[in-house]
Amino acid sequence: MTNVGNIGANERPSVPRTAAIFGASGGIGAKLAAHLSTLGCERVYAGSRSGDVSGAGIVPFAFDLTDEASIAEAARMMRAEPPEWVPEWVIVASGVLTLDDGKGPERTYKRLDPDVMAKVLAINTIGPAMIAKHMLPMMPRERAFTFAALSARVGSISDNGLGGWHSYRASKAALNMLIKNFAIEVGRTHSQGVIVGLHPGTVDTALSAPFQKGLAEGQLTDPLQAADNLVRVLASLTPEQSGRVFDFSGKEIPA
Known part of the structure; x- marks a missing residue:
């Protein structure tokens, strides 16, 4: 288990000249796009269903x-x-916990629904895999780059002591495995590449809204703070940490 290096709260993290955010209209993705621009990223490709994300450098x-x-x-x-405008950071900030029809994470196997499972896996696992399929080939062999996808602590198999949330847990565990696979494969030809999963914590967004009741004081994070936390982790990563999953504080999450 390793942790990434810490960047002080008053220290400005180093960001790339270009970045791409897939899911830039969501609670975390929108703040990531805006925050990267504020920190000096000259061009941020901001992807959404509507394609109407706007802002300086977007x-x-x-x-x-x-x-x-x-x-x-x-x-x-x-x-x-x-x-020079090919993205140096690619961040998949999309994900789903509760579907549009209100069906949320299953607390028991008795409520498993194949259609719900398929939709959750399509968004949390297959979608990010397709982004990797089409974005990783353009990453440079001779320079550093980072590919990151939002994962979750509940995707850890060894850290699972409660069970439940079957489809969500399974989709994130599968995503973590794909991240490891991609890191191994790409690492054979791209020695400076970093491919990781990121756990943002419990962020005050629509995704977590149904589950915020009863959270301990300080456990809920503002989206802008979450974006800053993730940028600081990304700015601290090295190729030796590729294939792993890290939380918002830079601590590695066990597989």
């Missing part, structure tokens, strides 16, 4: 996490840009 694009063709088109758009 280049919007439309994509659907369940439509591979839209992901491939977004990658082609970025690949067509001059080399």
Whole structure:
């Protein structure tokens, strides 16, 4: 188990010239895009279903996490840009806990529904995998880059002492395995690449809203603070830490 190096709260983290956020209209993704721009990222490709994210240095694009063709088109758009504008950080900030129809995480196996499971896996696991499929090939072999996807502590198999939340846990555990696989494969040719999962903590967004009651004081994080936490972790990562999952404070989450 390792932790990433700490960047002091008053120290400005180093950010890349370019970044791409898939899921830039969500609670965390929107703050990540805006915060990166504020910190000096000159171009932030900001992806959402509508494609209407705006702001200083923001280049919007439309994509659907369940439509591979839209992901491939977004990658082609970025690949067509001059080399200096190819994203150095790619962050998948999309995810689902409760579906649009209100069906939430199952607390018992007796409530498992194959359609719900398929939708959760499509968004939390397959979608990020398709983004990796189309974005990783454009990452440079001779320079550093980072590919990160939002995961969750409950995706840890060894740290699971409560059970329940079957589809969500399984989708994040599967995502963590894919992150490890991608890191091994890409690491053979890209020695400076970093591929990781990130656990943002419990953030005050629509995703966590139904589950905020009863949280301990200080456990709920403001979205901008969460974005800053994640940027600081990303800025501290090294290739030796590729393939792992880290929380918002830089602590490694066990597999």
